[in-house]
Amino acid sequence: MTISAVIIILREVLEAALLVSLLLSSSMLIGVSRRGVIAGMVLGFIGATLVTWQFDRISDSFEGVGQEVFNAVLLVTIVLLLSIYCAYMKEDAARNRRNLHAPMIIACLIIALALTREGVEVFIFIYGFSGIPADLLSVLVGGAMGAGIGISLGVLMFYGLINLSGKHRMMVPRTLFALIAAGMASQSVVYLMQGGLIESRLPVWDTSPWIPENSVTGQLLYALLGYEATPTSIQLLVYGMTLLVFIVVTAIAHRR
Amino acid sequence: MGNRAGMNRMVGLIVGVSLYGLCFSMVYAEVPVYQIVIRDHLFFPAELAIPAGQKIKLLVLNQDPTPEEFESFELNREKVIKGMHKAVIFIGPLNPGRYPYFGEFHPETAQGMIVAE
Numbered sequence: 001m002t003i004s005a006v007i008i009i010l011r012e013v014l015e016a017a018l019l020v021s022l023l024l025s026s027s028m029l030i031g032v033s034r035r036g037v038i039a040g041m042v043l044g045f046i047g048a049t050l051v052t053w054q055f056d057r058i059s060d061s062f063e064g065v066g067q068e069v070f071n072a073v074l075l076v077t078i079v080l081l082l083s084i085y086c087a088y089m090k091e092d093a094a095r096n097r098r099n100l101h102a103p104m105i106i107a108c109l110i111i112a113l114a115l116t117r118e119g120v121e122v123f124i125f126i127y128g129f130s131g132i133p134a135d136l137l138s139v140l141v142g143g144a145m146g147a148g149i150g151i152s153l154g155v156l157m158f159y160g161l162i163n164l165s166g167k168h169r170m171m172v173p174r175t176l177f178a179l180i181a182a183g184m185a186s187q188s189v190v191y192l193m194q195g196g197l198i199e200s201r202l203p204v205w206d207t208s209p210w211i212p213e214n215s216v217t218g219q220l221l222y223a224l225l226g227y228e229a230t231p232t233s234i235q236l237l238v239y240g241m242t243l244l245v246f247i248v249v250t251a252i253a254h255r256r
Numbered sequence: 257m258g259n260r261a262g263m264n265r266m267v268g269l270i271v272g273v274s275l276y277g278l279c280f281s282m283v284y285a286e287v288p289v290y291q292i293v294i295r296d297h298l299f300f301p302a303e304l305a306i307p308a309g310q311k312i313k314l315l316v317l318n319q320d321p322t323p324e325e326f327e328s329f330e331l332n333r334e335k336v337i338k339g340m341h342k343a344v345i346f347i348g349p350l351n352p353g354r355y356p357y358f359g360e361f362h363p364e365t366a367q368g369m370i371v372a373e
Binding site for chain 1: 287309311313321322323325329330332333335336338341342343344345346348350351360361362363364
């Protein structure tokens with residue numbers, strides 16, 4: 001029981017922790033207050049609580065595929081917000097006072113939505129064991145271990161990012177934002193296919209013999225790049241288009 | 257290029273990408289329905305045969321009081337199913353082969369297989 005709790009919580013916390021550390025370090029980099037990220041974490045916690053409370057109603061909507069619709073909408077919204085945030089990713093953003101509030105609010109919303117999404121699964125998992133005291137303790141211990149590993153990796157990435165030098169300072173976080181967003185956009189397509197809302201196709205390739213999705217590398221690549229061993233053509237198209245949007249946004253932000 | 261033109265182009269692109277998503281037509285053709293039951297953290301049937309190359313609708317009935325997550329890396333599917341609830345999951349079209357899935361909340365016992373043939 002403990003091991004599966006470690007894995008479940010780690011998977012959810014890792015995705016959120018990487019995004020939090022990326023937004024925290026970027027906010028510092030462009031001179032924007034970090035309060036947005038902190039407020040986002042509080043809002044995300046409240047969001048996850050509310051969604052867990054209304055989970056049945058959400059699940060049963062849209063003829064039983066409300067969960068998929070909810071996740072897809074949340075992911076697409078996060079992707080759009082990330083693209084707007086990237087438009088503010090300039091070293092001198094803080095020089096223009098007008099530019100200070102918008103990225104802070106956007107960072108807050110991104111974190112709130114991401115934590116809501118990841119938090120719901122954690123809450124439902126733990127809540128499911130609340131009636132079984134014998135299992136609850138090992139679930140909580142395992143969960144704390146998983147959360148600890150996930151947060152540690154986030155902290156490690158945070159210090160890595162703020163210690164980058166020269167041209168890498170901007171390029172690395174921008175690239176990570178684009179890759180994470182592309183992975184999320186591709187994931188939203190999977191949810192729509194799972195809900196039968198768009199037609200699925202046979203996968204284009206299968207890289208699972210080299211990097212299985214359930215391996216540590218696979219999971220880390222999933223959190224960072226949205227790695228999937230057997231993607232469909234629609235996913236690849238959406239992934240590529242999202243990357244293109246981020247490249248264009250960055251190019252425009254640079255010219256201004 | 258001026259500020260306005262740049263912003264307009266960016267907004268245009270974002271809107272364009274969003275509309276692209278709507279272009280996929282929502283198809284509600286008749287798809288065959290298959291059923292899996294979760295009981296005592298086990299899947300019944302443990303092995304389910306479905307036709308390859310075709311989309312199917314999977315009904316997962318969780319008859320346990322505890323929640324479960326239907327998860328499969330091979331099928332790219334994951335869905336939380338609360339205790340005493342049912343879930344709808346669309347799968348496929350799949351290449352012929354064996355696709356393991358598991359209950360992420362109780363992986364020690366909840367292991368199943370979908371065989372596309």
